Amino acid sequence: MLTVFSSCQEEVRLELKNQEIIPVIEAIWTDRPALNKVEVTYTRDYYDTLDNRIEKEAQVFIINLENGNQLPFRFVERLGYYLPLNNVAAEVGKSYRLEVWIGDQYYYSEGQVLEPPTLDSLVYSFEPGRVFREEGYYVRMYGRIPFQENNNYRGKVVRNDTLLNRRGDYLLFDDTFGGGILENGFELGGFRFEENDRVRVEIYRMERAPYDYLTQLVNLLFNDGGLFSPPPENPSTNIKTELGQGKVAGYFMPASVVSATVQIRGENDP
DSSP states (O other), X not given: OEEEEETTEEEEOOOOOOOOOOEEEEEEEEXXXXXXXXXXXXXXXXXXXXXXXXXXXXXXXXXXXXXXOEEEEEEETTXXXXXXXXXXXXXXXXXXXXXXXXXXXEEEEEEEOOOOOEEEEEEEEEEXXXXXXXXXXXXXEEEEOOOSSOOEEEEXXXXXXXXXXXXXXXXXXXXXGOTTTTTTOEEOTTOOBOTTOEEEEEEEXXXXXXXXXXXXXXXXXXXXXXXXXXXXXXXXXXXXXXXXXXXXXXXXXEEEEEEEEEXXXXXXXX
């Protein structure tokens, strides 16, 4: 479809091929009980503006692969996703298997909860305005990453109990940033704060497969569908289909988590 606004400006809407509707399973399994959840929804067309369709009747479990313990989840209507019963959590160093049944369809994924890095402190400073940055308070995080491999991290930034979750707020880093990224002080350059803000940073360490999924997801979020953008496609999933037919999307992210908090009190009173 082509709409012409003037002799030199055109809006092009790509005619994308309709894809089959498939489940999207997004599972987070950490050593912090409050962070654990499993969302089960379905894909939709790229230009679709309807709300996600939520699957409420799935059977969801996580299995401890060392002792075989099965941890059931239940759907919570007011939240729209599944939570583990009894507020259980992962153990660092253990391997787990996600199992999801939707009717006679069976999906699974496996992964290990890796040892976390060290996050010692958050330090803030007031920075004057620059060409590409507004004046305000900016935060650096200090810690240590002692690992030689499996250095795949996601940072989440929470301001006054609100998770900053826009497409530009995804904080992903790996070995390409260097092992001393936290020791040297990593500035949250894309996040500006004000006096009296309370800032919490959570760092998730994960295996490569869920990290790659998140990286591809960010690239998709920044895809404007224009002529010079690649065709949009679902990120690569680490979830497999064992019984039934059809594909599945989403990811299983076993992860350890560390966090730190700072209250911004003012330029002269850190």
